[in-house]
Amino acid sequence: MKKLLLLMIVLVCIPVLKANPVEPPPAHIELSEIIFESNGNWVIELQYFNYYHSNEYKSIDSIFISSSAGRAKLKSFKIGNETGIIIVRHDSLLSNLTINPLSDSICVTYFRRSYSTQTTVQTIAAVYGSFVTATLHAPKTGQSISVYGAPGTYSFYNYSRSATEVCSIDKSPTLGLLNDTTGMMGTLHGKIYDPNNQLITSTNNTYYGIGIYDILPNGDGSYSTRIFSYFHKLNQLYYNSGSNKFIVDIEPIIVSVSPDTVVTTDIHILKVTAIDHPKSDPQEVIRIFPNPLTELSFKYAISIPVKSANSYLELINMAGQQFARFQITEDKGKIDLPDQTSNGTYTLRLIVNKKNYGTTKIVIAH
Numbered sequence: 613m614k615k616l617l618l619l620m621i622v623l624v625c626i627p628v629l630k631a632n633p634v635e636p637p638p639a640h641i642e643l644s645e646i647i648f649e650s651n652g653n654w655v656i657e658l659q660y661f662n663y664y665h666s667n668e669y670k671s672i673d674s675i676f677i678s679s680s681a682g683r684a685k686l687k688s689f690k691i692g693n694e695t696g697i698i699i700v701r702h703d704s705l706l707s708n709l710t711i712n713p714l715s716d717s718i719c720v721t722y723f724r725r726s727y728s729t730q731t732t733v734q735t736i737a738a739v740y741g742s743f744v745t746a747t748l749h750a751p752k753t754g755q756s757i758s759v760y761g762a763p764g765t766y767s768f769y770n771y772s773r774s775a776t777e778v779c780s781i782d783k784s785p786t787l788g789l790l791n792d793t794t795g796m797m798g799t800l801h802g803k804i805y806d807p808n809n810q811l812i813t814s815t816n817n818t819y820y821g822i823g824i825y826d827i828l829p830n831g832d833g834s835y836s837t838r839i840f841s842y843f844h845k846l847n848q849l850y851y852n853s854g855s856n857k858f859i860v861d862i863e864p865i866i867v868s869v870s871p872d873t874v875v876t877t878d879i880h881i882l883k884v885t886a887i888d889h890p891k892s893d894p895q896e897v898i899r900i901f902p903n904p905l906t907e908l909s910f911k912y913a914i915s916i917p918v919k920s921a922n923s924y925l926e927l928i929n930m931a932g933q934q935f936a937r938f939q940i941t942e943d944k945g946k947i948d949l950p951d952q953t954s955n956g957t958y959t960l961r962l963i964v965n966k967k968n969y970g971t972t973k974i975v976i977a978h
Contacts, residue, residue, distance in 0.1 A: 639672050639691055641698075642777075643720045643735040647756040647785050648713040657787050658698040658720060660691050673730075675722045677709055680743075683721070684709040697788060714750045715741025718757075736777045747842045748781055749868070758782035758791050760840070778823045781841040783871040793838075798869040801836035802878040804829050806931035808956070809880070814933055819849040819860060827879070835879070841869045849879075851932065856968055858932050859885045884932030886959065886971055897970030898925075898962050904975035908949040914962060916969060918943045927974075928959040949976070 645657035656677060675686045677700060684705040689698050702709070711718060719737040723730050738757045740748035751757055761777040784795030804812045804819075804827070811833025819827040825838040827849070844867050849860040863880040899913045912925065918940055925947060927936040935958065938947050955976050962970040 638724055640724075640733065641672060641675060641720060641722045641735065643718070643738065643759050644697065644791060645756050645758045645782070645785065645787060646711075646718055646738055646751075647787060648751065650753065652713060653702060654711045654713070655787060656700040656718070656720075658700060659695065659790070660698065661695050662691050662693065671725055672722050673725045675720065677705065678719045678721060679709060679711045679716050681710040681712075695790075697790075699788065712741070715743055715746070717743055717745075736779060738779045748779060749870075751781060754783065754785075755871075756782045756785035756787075758785070758796055760791050760793060760796060778840050779842060780823075781871060793840075795871050797838045797840055798871060798873040798875060799836060800824065800839045800867070800869070800875050800877065801834065802876050803833050804835050804879040804881070805833070806881050806929075807883065808930060812881075812931055814931075816933055817851045817853065819851050821846055821849045839867075839869050839875075841871045841873075843868050853932075853934070856886055860932060861885070881931060884928070884930065884959075886928075886961070886968075898960065898972050900960060900972060900974050904977045905949075907978055908951065908953055908976075909946060910949075910974070911946050912940075912944060914940075914943040914970070916943070916964075918964070922963075922965050924963045926961045926963055928961065930956055930958070953978075 639660060639662040642659045642661070643656070644659040647655050647657075649655065658675070660672075672689075672691060675689060675698075676683050677686070684707045686698075686700065686704055687706055717737055717739040720735040722733055722735075724733060725731075736759060738748065738759070739746045740757060741750040748757060757779060758781075759777055759779055780796045782791075782796045786792070786794075806812050812829045813831050813833050815829060815831065817829075821827075823840045823842065823844060824846070827835050827837050829835050844865065846865040847862060849862060851858050851860060860881055861883040863882060865877055865879065867875050867877060869875055897915050899915075900910050901913075902910065921941075923940050925938045925940055926934055927938075927949075929935040935953070936950055953976060955978065958974050958976060960972050960974045961968050
């Protein structure tokens with residue numbers, strides 16, 4: 613009887629499992645490169661990703677190329693392997709499409725179909741020339757507009773932790789091949805200053821941002837890094853410290869970068885903010901008194917039990933660097949600060965077993 617019951621359960625479960633398979637990722641398209649030939653004709657490279665090795669599930673049933681002059685549909689295309697490239701020329705479309713080599717906005721729209729449902733997907737837009745929203749100058753002869761950081765161009769993730777797609781001028785077009793950074797970057801260098809306008813000479817933190825390689829200050833406060841070729845307006849950077857991430861507000865940097873150019877600009881940090889989102893209200897977890905401090909010591913009270921030997925209070929300075937670290941074994945006590953502690957606003961964090969359980973501000977005015 614038990615065997616019969618077990619068999620019945622198995623038979624019932626099989627159709628359910630078949631009816632609810634794990635959905636594979638759908639195929640998708642990315643704008644990859646735009647180039648204008650010597651005769652003025654345009655060529656667009658699309659890259660597709662089809663990790664399921666079949667376009668039967670959520671298949672792409674139509675692709676459109678758009679410019680400021682209108683939109684046109686591809687006559688035909690084939691998506692088969694895991695990744696591949698589709699070259700689009702004027703005669704690849706069902707209707708005429710004008711693309712201005714001096715100023716335009718190019719975008720790709722495609723439609724995915726899953727049974728009777730259709731989904732519209734739009735790729736990153738390449739906007740160049742005199743358009744108000746342009747981020748690129750018009751490509752010169754021998755140059756192209758290339759998109760880097762799309763899914764599949766894995767090397768982007770090795771260089772920048774702000775992994776995202778960027779449109780860049782490329783002096784080394786690679787139609788028919790996957791894009792790399794060759795010919796797409798310039799150099800940004802200068803000095804980097806903390807909120808007190810002092811040179812940052814510590815190499816503890818590596819800063820990063822969109823469209824820019826990691827920035828690691830040198831011992832003399834200088835930095836040098838690679839940056840993609842487009843119009844940049846940077847007002848924030850980021851850095852990680854352990855499991856926590858920090859936003860670094862900076863004086864806006866507006867630079868236009870071309871391939872292989874060198875741009876000199878200093879970075880001035882205005883504020884550093886932790887964005888690790890502790891679960892509890894920081895003011896409830898940790899209290900400091902007095903605050904502001906008129907002497908180089910303070911008392912603390914913590915609202916959660918401190919039982920771990922790996923419990924610390926970390927003092928973070930205005931540049932976002934760890935200034936001091938104090939091991940604690942009780943949920944209340946007194947902390948003496950180092951003699952070299954200067955006046956200013958600091959962040960105090962409660963770290964237990966490498967996790968941040970509370971963050972508060974502390975003002976030192978001794």
